[in-house]
Amino acid sequence: MRRLTAALALGLMVPRGARPAVLERVEVVEDGGPVVRLHVSEPVKPVAHALAGPDRIYLDLPVTATAPAAQAVTRGVGPLLRVRMARFDAGTVRVVLDLAAAVPFTLETDARTVVVRLGPGRTEAAPPPPASQPEAAPAPEPAGPPSAAPSASAAPSLPAVAPEPETKPPDLGTGPPAPRTEPPDLRAEPPAPVPEPPRVAEEAPRTAPEPSGPGRPPVKPPGVQPPLAAARPPAPTDGHGSGERALPLVIIDPGHGGHDPGAAGVGGVIEKDVVLDIARRLAVKLATRLPVSVVLTRLDDSYVPIERRVPEAAEAALFLSLHANACHDPSARGVEVFYGGGAGAPGDPIAADRAMRLGRAVESALATVVGGVRGDARPGTFAVLARNAVPGVLVEIGYLTHPGDAARACDGAYQDLLTDALVEGVRDFLRVSAPVL
Numbered sequence: 233m234r235r236l237t238a239a240l241a242l243g244l245m246v247p248r249g250a251r252p253a254v255l256e257r258v259e260v261v262e263d264g265g266p267v268v269r270l271h272v273s274e275p276v277k278p279v280a281h282a283l284a285g286p287d288r289i290y291l292d293l294p295v296t297a298t299a300p301a302a303q304a305v306t307r308g309v310g311p312l313l314r315v316r317m318a319r320f321d322a323g324t325v326r327v328v329l330d331l332a333a334a335v336p337f338t339l340e341t342d343a344r345t346v347v348v349r350l351g352p353g354r355t356e357a358a359p360p361p362p363a364s365q366p367e368a369a370p371a372p373e374p375a376g377p378p379s380a381a382p383s384a385s386a387a388p389s390l391p392a393v394a395p396e397p398e399t400k401p402p403d404l405g406t407g408p409p410a411p412r413t414e415p416p417d418l419r420a421e422p423p424a425p426v427p428e429p430p431r432v433a434e435e436a437p438r439t440a441p442e443p444s445g446p447g448r449p450p451v452k453p454p455g456v457q458p459p460l461a462a463a464r465p466p467a468p469t470d471g472h473g474s475g476e477r478a479l480p481l482v483i484i485d486p487g488h489g490g491h492d493p494g495a496a497g498v499g500g501v502i503e504k505d506v507v508l509d510i511a512r513r514l515a516v517k518l519a520t521r522l523p524v525s526v527v528l529t530r531l532d533d534s535y536v537p538i539e540r541r542v543p544e545a546a547e548a549a550l551f552l553s554l555h556a557n558a559c560h561d562p563s564a565r566g567v568e569v570f571y572g573g574g575a576g577a578p579g580d581p582i583a584a585d586r587a588m589r590l591g592r593a594v595e596s597a598l599a600t601v602v603g604g605v606r607g608d609a610r611p612g613t614f615a616v617l618a619r620n621a622v623p624g625v626l627v628e629i630g631y632l633t634h635p636g637d638a639a640r641a642c643d644g645a646y647q648d649l650l651t652d653a654l655v656e657g658v659r660d661f662l663r664v665s666a667p668v669l
Contacts, residue, residue, distance in 0.1 A: 490535025497632020
């Protein structure tokens with residue numbers, strides 16, 4: 233009876249005479265622009281569409297399954313942030329290309345490959361745009377009507393960022409929750425970064441190099457203001473003709489430092505080192521992708537006491553503290569999110585609500601992009617939250633005493649995914665809390 237039921241179900245999913253294709257792997261290369269190659273076992277007829285808010289392209293592969301070893305998330309290049317794939321329904325695999333900004337694309341297929349080229353592409357492959365939508369550059373498809381994608385003239389300029397390390401994306405392990413045990417629902421896409429970078433005021437020049445010490449690092453990432461203990465430059469404005477409206481200030485707090493190493497984990501990984509690496513990546517991405525001003529509480533391996541880490545007044549839009557966990561049980565693993573603080577008296581429901589919304593925004597983005605989040609965002613009693621005048625969130629990036637979590641924490645590709653998710657969570661919160669966004 234079970235075999236009969238399975239055969240009937242397969243007959244509903246697969247047209248008569250068609251052999252289901254298998255999406256074996258996703259490949260991203262740079263060839264005059266990002267090129268995505270989907271390697272399949274059988275010919276498929278993909279249906280492609282371009283969407284905005286956030287900018288992305290998705291392809292539905294009918295009568296297709298995914299190979300068990302296929303990577304769910306593949307790191308992108310240039311304006312292509314990442315490529316994600318998951319089962320959309322019983323007989324369809326959906327592949328999503330997350331973009332930093334809208335770009336035109338072309339679609340090519342052969343017996344074993346589906347190729348998506350981002351950029352102007354080959355002129356002979358793209359049909360002329362419809363008269364009613366001159367700004368759209370449709371992408372040809374083997375079957376069905378052409379899909380419209382924004383043209384290059386409509387795409388905002390991309391921020392200049394440093395080249396990212398070419399490392400293989402890590403195995404992400406468990407998928408995102410909501411529900412936790414189900415594959416990610418690609419119909420609800422995570423927000424894409426805001427493409428227009430903010431104006432960030434530069435630090436006042438120094439007449440001579442200063443020694444390294446608490447709160448006085450010798451080098452700072454581009455676009456990032458000095459630590460809280462140092463004198464801040466004038467707050468940058470939104471760049472829209474209103475010099476009176478300052479950009480939202482985001483404070484990033486890499487936990488521990490100096491004589492306080494924090495947690496120690498498998499392979500000698502130390503909490504203070506790994507969270508500083510992640511904080512530097514996050515600071516650069518926030519400063520280039522969102523209209524915000526960014527401050528780090530420390531920029532090197534120095535110890536900064538808590539009274540100098542936490543703002544005394546509600547001068548920032550939010551506070552984000554990065555930490556790593558440890559446990560006597562080596563099987564404990566996963567990301568955890570805590571929230572607290574806010575510009576109000578203890579028990580102030582408005583302040584508590586703002587902190588809760590920040591925590592949930594960050595937790596939701598982490599669950600969607602990275603996965604492996606333990607439970608929901610919840611209130612925390614950590615001093616950096618309890619004593620904070622602004623809404624704060626504390627992210628435990630994983631358990632360094634778990635071999636998998638420790639390896640991921642040190643992996644550059646995973647750090648990129650993690651910081652991408654944190655940028656999206658910050659932006660989701662600021663869209664509601666900060667009018668400039």
